[in-house]
Amino acid sequence: xxxxxxxxxxxxxxxxxxxxxxxxxxxxxxxxxxxxxxxxxxxxxxxxxxxxxxxxxxxxxxxxxxxxxxxxxxxxxxxxxxxxxxxxxxxxxxxxxxxxxxxxxxxxxxxxxxxxxxxxxxxxxxxxxxxxxxxxxxxxxxxxxxxxxxxxxxxxxxxxxxxxxxxxxxxxxxxxxxxxxxxxxxxxxxxxxxxxxxxxxxxxxxxxxxxxxxxxxxxxxxxxxxxxxxxxxxxxxxxxxxxxxxxxxxxxxxxxxxxxxxxxxxxxxxxxxxxxxxxxxxxxxxxxxxxxxxxxxxxxxxxxxxxxxxxxxxxxxxxxxxxxxxxxxxxxxxxxxxxxxxxxxxxxxxxxxxxxxxxxxxxxxxxxxxxxxxxxxxxxxxxxxxxxxxxxxxxxxxxxxxxxxxxxxxxxxxxxxxxxxxxxxxxxxxxxxxxxxxxxxxxxxxxxxxxxxxxxxxxxxxxxxxxxxxxxxxxxxxxxxxxxxxxxxxxxxxxxxxxxxxxxxxxxxxxxxxxxxxxxxxxxxxxxxxxxxxxxxxxxxxxxxxxxxxxxxxxxxxxxxxxxxxxxxxxxxxxxxxxxxxxxxxxxxxxxxxxxxxxxxxxxxxxxxxxxxxxxxxxxxxxxxxxxxxxxxxxxxxxxxxxxxxxxxxxxxxxxxxxxxxxxxxxxxxxxxxxxxxxxxxxxxxxxxxxxxxxxxxxxxxxxxxxxxxxxxxxxxxxxxxxxxxxxxxxxxxxxxxxxxxxxxxxxx
Amino acid sequence: xxxxxxxxxxxxxxxxxxxxxxxxxxxxxxxxxxxxxxxxxxxxxxxxxxxxxxxxxxxxxxxxxxxxxxxxxxxxxx
Amino acid sequence: xxxxxxxxxxxxxxxxxxxxxxxxxxxxxxxxxxxxxxxxxxxxxxxxxxxxxxxxxxxxxxxxxxxxxxxxxxxxxxxxxxxxxxxxxxxxxxxxxxxxxxxxxxxxxxxxxxxxxxxxxxxx
Numbered sequence: 021x022x023x024x025x026x027x028x029x030x031x032x033x034x035x036x037x038x039x040x041x042x043x044x045x046x047x048x049x050x051x052x053x054x055x056x057x058x059x060x061x062x063x064x065x066x067x068x069x070x071x072x073x074x075x076x077x078x079x080x081x082x083x084x085x086x087x088x089x090x091x092x093x094x095x096x097x098x099x100x101x102x103x104x105x106x107x108x109x110x111x112x113x114x115x116x117x118x119x120x121x122x123x124x125x126x127x128x129x130x131x132x133x134x135x136x137x138x139x140x141x142x143x144x145x146x147x148x149x150x151x152x153x154x155x156x157x158x159x160x161x162x163x164x165x166x167x168x169x170x171x172x173x174x175x176x177x178x179x180x181x182x183x184x185x186x187x188x189x190x191x192x193x194x195x196x197x198x199x200x201x202x203x204x205x206x207x208x209x210x211x212x213x214x215x216x217x218x219x220x221x222x223x224x225x226x227x228x229x230x231x232x233x234x235x236x237x238x239x240x241x242x243x244x245x246x247x248x249x250x251x252x253x254x255x256x257x258x259x260x261x262x263x264x265x266x267x268x269x270x271x272x273x274x275x276x277x278x279x280x281x282x283x284x285x286x287x288x289x290x291x292x293x294x295x296x297x298x299x300x301x302x303x304x305x306x307x308x309x310x311x312x313x314x315x316x317x318x319x320x321x322x323x324x325x326x327x328x329x330x331x332x333x334x335x336x337x338x339x340x341x342x343x344x345x346x347x348x349x350x351x352x353x354x355x356x357x358x359x360x361x362x363x364x365x366x367x368x369x370x371x372x373x374x375x376x377x378x379x380x381x382x383x384x385x386x387x388x389x390x391x392x393x394x395x396x397x398x399x400x401x402x403x404x405x406x407x408x409x410x411x412x413x414x415x416x417x418x419x420x421x422x423x424x425x426x427x428x429x430x431x432x433x434x435x436x437x438x439x440x441x442x443x444x445x446x447x448x449x450x451x452x453x454x455x456x457x458x459x460x461x462x463x464x465x466x467x468x469x470x471x472x473x474x475x476x477x478x479x480x481x482x483x484x485x486x487x488x489x490x491x492x493x494x495x496x497x498x499x500x501x502x503x504x505x506x507x508x509x510x511x512x513x514x515x516x517x518x519x520x521x522x523x524x525x526x527x528x529x530x531x532x533x534x535x536x537x538x539x540x541x542x543x544x545x546x547x548x549x550x551x552x553x554x555x556x557x558x559x560x561x562x563x564x565x566x567x568x569x570x571x572x573x574x575x576x577x578x579x580x581x582x583x584x585x586x587x588x589x590x591x592x593x594x595x596x597x598x599x600x601x602x603x604x605x606x607x608x609x610x611x612x613x614x615x616x617x618x619x620x621x622x623x624x625x626x627x628x629x630x631x632x633x634x635x636x637x638x639x640x641x642x643x644x645x646x647x648x649x650x651x652x653x654x655x656x657x658x659x660x661x662x663x664x665x666x667x668x669x670x671x672x673x674x675x676x677x678x679x680x681x682x683x684x685x686x687x688x689x690x691x692x693x694x695x696x697x698x699x700x701x702x703x704x705x706x707x708x709x710x711x712x713x714x715x716x717x718x719x720x721x722x723x724x725x726x727x728x729x730x731x732x733x734x735x736x737x738x739x740x741x742x743x744x745x746x747x748x749x750x751x752x753x754x755x756x757x758x759x760x761x762x763x764x765x766x767x768x769x
Numbered sequence: 770x771x772x773x774x775x776x777x778x779x780x781x782x783x784x785x786x787x788x789x790x791x792x793x794x795x796x797x798x799x800x801x802x803x804x805x806x807x808x809x810x811x812x813x814x815x816x817x818x819x820x821x822x823x824x825x826x827x828x829x830x831x832x833x834x835x836x837x838x839x840x841x842x843x844x845x846x847x
Numbered sequence: 848x849x850x851x852x853x854x855x856x857x858x859x860x861x862x863x864x865x866x867x868x869x870x871x872x873x874x875x876x877x878x879x880x881x882x883x884x885x886x887x888x889x890x891x892x893x894x895x896x897x898x899x900x901x902x903x904x905x906x907x908x909x910x911x912x913x914x915x916x917x918x919x920x921x922x923x924x925x926x927x928x929x930x931x932x933x934x935x936x937x938x939x940x941x942x943x944x945x946x947x948x949x950x951x952x953x954x955x956x957x958x959x960x961x962x963x964x965x966x967x968x969x970x971x
Contacts, residue, residue, distance in 0.1 A: 026772070029843035030811050033774030034800040036841035037809035040776040041801060081930065083937040092937060096914045099934035224909055232908050255909060665909045666884070678922060679913035685882040778950030806949060835950035 057531040058085065058593075060518050061098040062157075062511040063668045065391025066227050067520025068094055069593050072102075072512050072531040079105050079512055079532055088593040089207050089524070095228035097668055100677040104510065105535065107676030111494035111507040112536025122505060127537065130504050131544075134460075135551035137486045137503075141457040142174065149457040151178035151447055154405055155464035156186070156396025159516025159528070161566035162541040163399035165558055166462060167411070169545055172429045173554035177416055177441030178456065180407045182464045183396040184444035185471075188754035189358035190389040191401055193367020196753070197375075197638050199631025200413060200578055201401055204610035205350070205386025206522040206596060210237055212384030213350035215341050216246045219271060219370065220356015220760075224255040225665040227354075227390050235259055245341045249274065250356060251660065252690075252732060253725040262337055265727050268658045269647035269761040270328035272362060275369035276644065277324030277332075278339040280316040282376055287343030292378030295625050298634065301641045315641040327644060343377050348384025354392065355662065359759040363751045365642035372639045381612045381627045391521035393669075398519015402579055403570075407441030411570075412577040416440045428573050429557065443755030445470065445748050452479035458486045460548075462541055463508065465491075465670040467498035468738055471757040472748035474714045477501065490544055493672045497738050508541050509534035516542075516563045517589065523596045523607070525581060527589035542566060575600075578618060578631065647761035648749035651729070655711060655763035657695070658730040659745055662760075667736035674736065687737035689718040689766070692726040699768055706769040709733070711762055714744035717769045731766055735759075770813055771820050774841035777808040783833040784808050790831075796823075817842070876916075876923035885912035899960035910935075929953060 056071040069088025073081035079102045086092030114130035115122040125133075141149040152170045154163055163181070170179045191201045198204070210233045223231040238244045238259060248260035249271060257263040266274060282288060299307035301315075321339075325332035342349045351373065357366040371387050379385035391397055404411040414421035422436040429435075442450055448470060450456045459480075470476045480487055480501045489502040492510035499505045515530040534540065542563060549558035560566045564586045574597075575582045581597040583604045589595065596606040598617055611627050613619045619628045629637045651658055666683040667674040674680045689707050691699070701707055703722045708715055709731060718733060718740055726732060733742040747762040779787050784806050791797050791810065801809040814820040824837040879888075889897045889912070900906045905914075914934075915927035924931070932953050933940045942948065948955075957963065 026770070026845050029772040029845055030798070030813075032843060033772050033811040033841045034798075034809070035774070037774035037776055037811065038801045040774075040838065040840045041803055041807050041809050081933065083933050084935050086938055093935045096909070096911055099914060228909055235907060258907065666911070679918040682879070682882060682918050683884050683911065683913060781949075836952075 054080075056083070057512075057529050058590075059512065059528040059531065060394065060520075060526045061094065062101055062104070062394060062673065063095075063097050064227055065156075065393055065396060065521045066090070066229050067394060067518060067522075067524055067526060067594070068098055068229050069526065070094060070098065070101075074531050077532060085593055088526075089522075090229045093229055093232060096665065097674055097677075097680070100674075100679055101511070103677045104673045105512060105532070107493065107673075109493045109495070109672075109676055110510070110535050110538075111491055111499070111505060112538065113507055114537065115494070115502075115505040117503045122499075122502070127539075130506060131547055131551060134488050134504055134506075135548060138174075138458050138548070138552060141486070145457060147174050147176040148178055148441075149455070150174060150176060151441075151450070151456045151459050152180075153444070153447065153459060153461045153464065153466060154179070154181035154400065155462055156181060156183040156391075156393030156400050158395060158399055158463045158541060159514070159563070160395060160399045160403055160519060160525075160570065161516045161560075161563040162462070162545065163395070163403050163405045164411070164566055164570055165542045165545045165549075165560065166460075167403060167405040168429060169549050169554060169558055171410070171437075172425070172431045172435055173549060173557045174552065175435060175437060177407050177437050177439065178447060178450075179405055179441060180444045180447050181400045181405055182444070182466070182469065183393065183400040184406060184754075184756060185469065185759070186355060186358060186392040186756075187389070187396050187401060188406075188443075188756040189360065189363025189367055189751055190353075190391075192364035192751070192754035192756075193371060194389070195631075196364060196640065197368055197371040198611075198629050199633075199637075202397060202523055202610075203386065203388050203521065204381060204612075205388045206524075206608045207233065208608055209348075209350050209384050209386045209388065210234055212348050213237060214241065214244055214347035214384065215344070215349040216244070217249070217338070217342055217349065217351040217370075217373070218247065218256060218260075219249040219275075219351065219353045220358075220366075221352055221354040221390055222250065222252075222254040222256050222662060223352065223354075223390065224258065226392070226663045228665060230352075230390065231256065231259075247338045247341060249338075251658075251727045251730055255665075262334060262341070264330050264334045264338065266328035266330040268660055268730065269360065269650065270644070271357070272366055272369055272642065273319060273324040273327040273644040274330065274335055275366070275373065276316060276319035276642075277321045277335045278342065279369070279372055279376060280319045280324075281321060281336050281339035282343045282373065283313055283316055285340065285343070287339070287345070288376050289378030293376060296378075296627055296629060296636055297375050298636045298638055299641070300638045305638050307641065312639060312641060315643075319644070324644075342373060342379075348382065349374070349377070349379045350384055351387045352390050354390040356760060358389075358754075358756055360756075360761065361648045361749050361751050361758045362642075362645045363756050363758075364753040365640070365645070368640040368642050371637070375637055375639050381609055383609075386609075389521065394520065395518040397521060397523070398517060398525055402519060407443055407447070410436070412574045412579040414577070425573075431557070443750070445750055445757055446755065448476040448479055451482070451485055452476065454482065454484060457484065458488070460488045460490070461498060461502075462490045463492075465496045465498045465672055467496065467501050468670040468741060469735070469743065470748070471743055471746040471759050472713045473741060473743035473746075475748070490541055491672075492538065493676075496672050497670065497741070506544055507536060507538040508544065509538045513538065514540035514563075516540075517567065520594075523610070524594040525584055525589065525597065526592075526594040527586070529590070580617075648758055649712070649747050649762045651763040655765050656729070657764050657766055658727075659709065659711060659762050659764040660730060660732050660760050661735045661742045661746060662732065664734045664736065667734070669736065671736040671738055675738070684734070685737065687718060687734045687740040687742055688721040690721050690723050690726045690732040691766075692728045692730065693722050693724055694728050695726075695731070695766075696720065696722040699766060701768050708767050708769040709745055709764050710767070711745040711747070711764045713747065716740055716742070716744050731764065770815060770845040771817050772843045772845055773812045773814075773820055773839050775810050775812055775824075776836075776838040776840055777810060777827075777834060778836040778838070779806050779808070779833050780835060781806050787831065787833050876919045878920045896960050903961050903963070905960075905962060926954060
């Protein structure tokens with residue numbers, strides 16, 4: 021019997037309607053073999069917990085984890101994450117460059133080529149002819165394997181990562197002031213703070229879920245004050261009780277002037293200073309409070325205001341709010357302070373405000389650095405995968421630390437080289453100079469993200485440099501320059517640990533198998549290790565094998581998280597180290613007696629800054645120093661770069677989401693109306709922005725949220741490279757580049 | 770012709786009365802219900818727009834109807 | 848054929864999902880050749896909608912238009928399905944299973960672009 025199409029449709033319609041009688045249609049909650057897998061957002065360093073919804077082997081949705089710090093909320097990028105997995109730009113099979121073109125190859129062909137090139141370079145020129153450039157987005161286990169393979173196996177300290185471009189100055193700030201890296205506070209401090217000092221951070225767009233937590237605090241406690249210090253009136257300034265706009269690169273003067281007000285108006289906690297603080301200048305801690313007062317005399321609010329182009333009374337107000345007795349004050353900052361040639365100093369000056377007022381280590385009072393990448397803290401900073409570091413606070417330059425690691429890694433004494441390797445920009449300069457012959461780039465996009473990127477793109481294109489890119493996406497502005505592209509498993513396709521800004525470690529469970537022929541990065545690295553004859557150092561079969569080894573490496577350091585077994589991570593919704601035993605709850609506030617397991621119970625004070633030998637933190641006298649390249653007659657405008665909420669980093673992932681390519685995807689030049697008028701341009705016109713390093717044409721957006729004589733461009737557009745213009749000058753301590761300030765000329769195009 | 774399966778939800782206890790009034794309509798064929806607040810129906814209209822208009826009308830004009838949910842939409846070129 | 852069914856469903860779904868009387872507007876957003884944010888145009892064409900959103904909690908937290916409405920073209924949805932709420936409000940979406948909420952979706956109670964918590968409006 022045949023039925024007509026009409027009959028078929030009617031019966032299908034009836035069946036579906038009848039089926040729906042038993043319950044409302046609930047697309048994301050429907051039954052049928054679906055599961056929800058616990059994970060963490062792939063994007064920023066906030067580290068929001070989420071569940072990945074899987075149906076028929078595919079990720080169909082994500083939902084926030086309400087048992088995690090984000091209380092179930094996700095920002096718009098996180099919500100759209102499932103789309104990245106099936107993007108047409110997913111890298112699904114290995115590729116090798118043949119006759120100038122990247123063509124499909126087998127894993128065997130690609131890996132044997134990589135291994136032979138690495139072997140050849142090492143034999144011919146020594147281990148320092150090869151290098152690894154990693155990422156604050158790799159999983160902790162992956163970064164650990166790379167670090168061990170290169171430093172203990174190949175025996176080169178040519179290991180650095182993109183956290184050098186974003187967090188190095190925060191590290192430098194914490195280490196110089198407190199002796200150890202990583203914030204002492206936590207997200208929960210937000211719920212207790214009465215005053216927020218947000219300096220050089222557009223929290224609303226770069227860390228939306230933390231911004232939301234600040235908003236909720238403000239709603240709950242109406243007297244809460246929010247101070248936003250940023251040249252631009254960003255969306256963060258919407259909740260500001262005081263927004264201080266200033267000339268880029270002059271915040272050191274403002275921060276010193278705030279300290280001046282605190283000292284001169286009696287907001288100082290003398291008792292705290294007596295018990296916990298020393299004063300220093302340069303690298304010596306041999307100064308006194310009196311010396312510090314004398315140093316601050318140069319930074320009256322009036323003088324600072326004249327340098328910074330802001331109002332003196334605003335500086336006074338900010339200081340009074342910050343210092344008010346009985347109020348908890350929390351500072352937060354990110355790239356505005358870090359991406360600077362005096363980034364470490366700027367960090368020191370924020371810490372100073374907390375130390376002289378004693379507003380530190382109590383609920384709501386803490387200097388809290390916000391992190392840009394999901395595992396910059398956990399994988400690269402803590403894991404020690406930078407050119408001067410070894411895992412968990414150990415230093416390459418420290419002989420005892422090297423010996424300890426050699427023992428832990430089971431390699432002969434003297435294996436680890438004593439000389440730190442090059443920092444990121446220096447590493448690419450070594451590529452440029454032909455000293456580095458083989459470069460392995462994992463999970464990052466330096467062909468777009470380096471400062472003065474035109475220079476380093478040329479370096480990567482040298483005929484005698486062999487570039488391997490392990491990436492989940494292709495093409496990127498880096499993989500397009502590669503000699504071999506290795507397809508890496510993406511988020512949700514592999515398992516591992518991320519550590520976010522508040523020392524919170526969380527397990528991302530695998531939800532689906534890798535796409536195409538992709539493999540998790542640790543497997544690729546172990547494969548390379550075997551091919552280089554170093555398989556005994558990287559014998560891992562699973563990420564758990566690696567994690568169990570990591571637990572032995574962190575033991576006995578101040579990072580100690582030995583209690584974070586794989587099983588405990590699987591059960592938990594994030595754990596904060598130190599966490600030295602399986603029954604330890606984790607540490608919300610470091611250095612605080614009663615919370616931090618490393619502060620002895622009989623310590624006479626509430627805090628012990630045990631990171632430094634004398635148990636005291638340092639108030640550093642850091643004079644105002646301007647940016648490396650302030651505007652001048654030839655390049656008269658300030659140029660700065662940053663984020664927008666819709667996109668992330670180089671856009672490799674966010675630009676694959678259909679909603680997001682229609683939202684702020686193109687980098688435009690944001691100009692103040694007065695500047696637009698001078699240039700004779702309006703929104704939609706084009707301008708050519710030129711610095712001493714390069715130029716790029718952008719569409720104009722005229723907005724009064726910009727500051728006069730400042731042009732802002734976002735960093736996420738692979739077609740309009742903001743970094744052709746930025747400067748590759750480095751902070752002398754952190755070696756972080758000054759992305760945030762340089763001089764440009766702007767012409768109508 | 771667009772053929773759709775729809776779930777109609779009503780105020781509690783109103784479904785049988787709504788069914789009675791919908792039954793008169795030439796392009797609605799009732800196929801089931803829970804006897805209280807849910808009805809299953811097959812609707813055929815000349816186009817998607819007409820289907821939308823029908824659903825809008827229903828929601829606007831009948832106080833007893835709370836929601837009209839499509840469960841299936843097919844297109845018959847005849 | 849399959850594609851056609853899908854398009855049909857996408858066009859119809861958002862309008863008839865509504866328990867509230869839907870307005871007579873087309874459910875398909877025209878394709879636009881722009882990489883700008885939605886509110887740039889909509890400040891001009893639907894200023895009251897943009898302002899209501901901007902003053903809402905979603906506006907303050909930068910939960911932008913496309914999170915609920917999808918993108919332009921056939922992907923656009925006029926009334927967001929609960930699948931677009933579930934990312935952040937999954938416990939609330941779960942509560943819709945309660946018989947009290949039969950026939951309702953999130954917007955039956957959290958109306959308009961203000962989406963105020965616990966204010967009834969718009970629905971029946």
